[in-house]
Amino acid sequence: MNKIETEVIIVGAGYAGIAAATKLFESNKNFILLEARDRIGGRVNTQKAENSGETIDVGAQWIGPTQYLIWEWVKKYQVETFDCYDEGINIYHYKGKIKTYKGTIPKMNPIALLDLGIAMERLKKMSKKINLNAPWSIANAEKWDGITMDSWIRNNMLTKAARSAMHIGLETVFACQASEISLLHFLFYCHSGDDLDALLGVTNGAQQTLFMKGSQNLLSIVAKPFQDKIIFSQVVNSISQNGEKVIVKTDNLEVHAKKVIIALAPALCQKIKFSPTLPQRKSQLFQRMPMGAAMKCFVIYERPFWRNKGYSGQIVSDKPPLHVSFDCSKPDGRGILLFFVEGKNARDFIERPLEERKEKVLSTLQLYFGNEALKHLDYIDKCWTEEEYSGGCYAGNFTPGSWIQFGEILRSPIGNIHWAGTETAIKWCGYMDGAIASGYRAAEEVLKS
């Protein structure tokens, strides 16, 4: 067992952990960063496609215009970005009928459209009432945390088409079923990411901008000045503290420090043995933030051929598992089409053999775009529920009734243990930008004390 002495230990080299590290580095703090995997990024992971050689973000990939912290990095390090393709006509596949539309709202019958519009306006209005710093403190918190979004949709939306669209939108944003989250969590999350339109949108929304070299590349550049401080393949088994010192143990390292920042998803914190044990409230909190189930299926083509036919590459379908797609092709580059598979569908789909998944995605695209859709260079998919060191994606969602009971201690340090991770963010919770914010906040807590 090798012993290391330092000032601060950061656990997890995702966006949150690296962001915390930048602040400690700027302040000349001594620190080391322990990462379970053999790479940085966590739920951010850029891979190279086998045949086409294209870089593909199998994890988080987009940034929105109001994600100021990540934009600071983009500008500082001058990494190349491009706008996600958002022209042409979208496809809406509902009850076996394929229709086209423009903008963000599919072409439904007028009553369904009205139904959806009213519901979205009501949700937007309610979400503005959320105090992002303390969602549990608002007037209706208890009521709103006691109702699932599944119930809310049933009780407040009348038409099947509008309900279906709302479910698809929710599943795409939260990577879980509407029954798994409360109205309060939904509203918090929407407000945290500006609003529901922003979360769903491409232009001016959370899916606006992409990285030429992937989002893991930006993180590598940010981490470069202190890359010697990152130790890979270090799964943290235990953390003990005695008021003065913190000892973090992995299979082959024992690191002593004054402070530790845990930059992991809350559910994963249960895998660490804490001594003394965590306060009961914190332990029970970690039992109540299950990870979503997000899967991305990419098909790479010679060219984004659908554009020639006038299509945007954006599809909304009520037919599981391929509900929502985006065109992620680089400017003047190969055609890259991305389908999301979310929640229950993700867990089902990943259990099918790779060949079957590929065939399903290709034949679905053939349906929309014709036989050209079959002539692909690469098929790559990734389901984050399979990742031991993520536990799921995009984020841990509070279960119904948990915000009001546990929200207040989500960010509270326990002795010399501080908590980062996008789930603890106030703005852009669940996104890379929120991860950065959480890392900054945790680092500031450490630096202040």
Next chain:
Amino acid sequence: MNKIETEVIIVGAGYAGIAAATKLFESNKNFILLEARDRIGGRVNTQKAENSGETIDVGAQWIGPTQYLIWEWVKKYQVETFDCYDEGINIYHYKGKIKTYKGTIPKMNPIALLDLGIAMERLKKMSKKINLNAPWSIANAEKWDGITMDSWIRNNMLTKAARSAMHIGLETVFACQASEISLLHFLFYCHSGDDLDALLGVTNGAQQTLFMKGSQNLLSIVAKPFQDKIIFSQVVNSISQNGEKVIVKTDNLEVHAKKVIIALAPALCQKIKFSPTLPQRKSQLFQRMPMGAAMKCFVIYERPFWRNKGYSGQIVSDKPPLHVSFDCSKPDGRGILLFFVEGKNARDFIERPLEERKEKVLSTLQLYFGNEALKHLDYIDKCWTEEEYSGGCYAGNFTPGSWIQFGEILRSPIGNIHWAGTETAIKWCGYMDGAIASGYRAAEEVLKS
């Protein structure tokens, strides 16, 4: 690291693990049982009160008349039991007014009474529709798993008094808030334990019978023939399997076997490192069964003095945290009064200093029973959220939307890993009897293969 070779490893020496062991022992299987604590029992724990010397079950304590498996043990080993005191008048404390009543339903105004009665009848009727073997398969499963009990109560009960009583009942049975569980989970659990009346009741209900020497004592007697096979203070860190063999590691033991039975609450399984990693669906399931928060506060008196005043010792109050009490005095013995503190209240109450908790319980009893209530011999309380090797009590409750997505794999073996624990029981899920059933079932799986 000591190496042991055996046929079957059981993890956890609670009622489930010991029940599994009895079956293996009867079949002359070689096995060992690894227990994290220095005692058997898990969420069953009998303690001796300091001053009075009374044995007190700070964990599970009662058995009901239809809990046939535990009754088999009681009869076989001839352990002494007694009926929980269920005579005299009960107290109903609502909106500052103290009233008395007889039977199980507090004396409310007639409209509230009707409201409560109708709601309970509806719930009972629905619960009978649950297929206990497959709650996810019934007609309304998706709808019922998508609505929280908080919503159901709001939508289906009209009066504040009836709603309050329903919340108190639910919190007492599930040790969580109504917002944390779905209607489907509620109905499954009620049906699993006969029905809601049985779960709430003393005579003919789940609170009918108590053990003279405590419920841990019965387990010790059951475990006696194979007590040399139990190794204490063994926290399982990792379990690996390769199709032929299973290797279970603790800090100082490496045990090789053909099969392992994990008799832990599902949430605790997240603390074990599995190799290969568990299937994604099982990992995500374990993130979705948070433990309840149950706390028991006992006061021991020279005699059950309240009986002389005509009181049963059963109290229902709307004033947190002391909502429900029972008289657990042994026949002709000392007076033992038990208050339950559940869910949110349990987490709040245990954070108060012991002296304050004691004072609160005593002054509350003084309010109901007069100054005699202050002259106590012992005050003992226990909040199970503080127990690292339980994670909470009574049981792990499925979060809304989880039964329909994960119910089917709750009991499924993973290679040579089999799963016991009261949460996997079909009858009396969450109770000692369900734990025994789950241990038997897991042992049978092992013996058959």
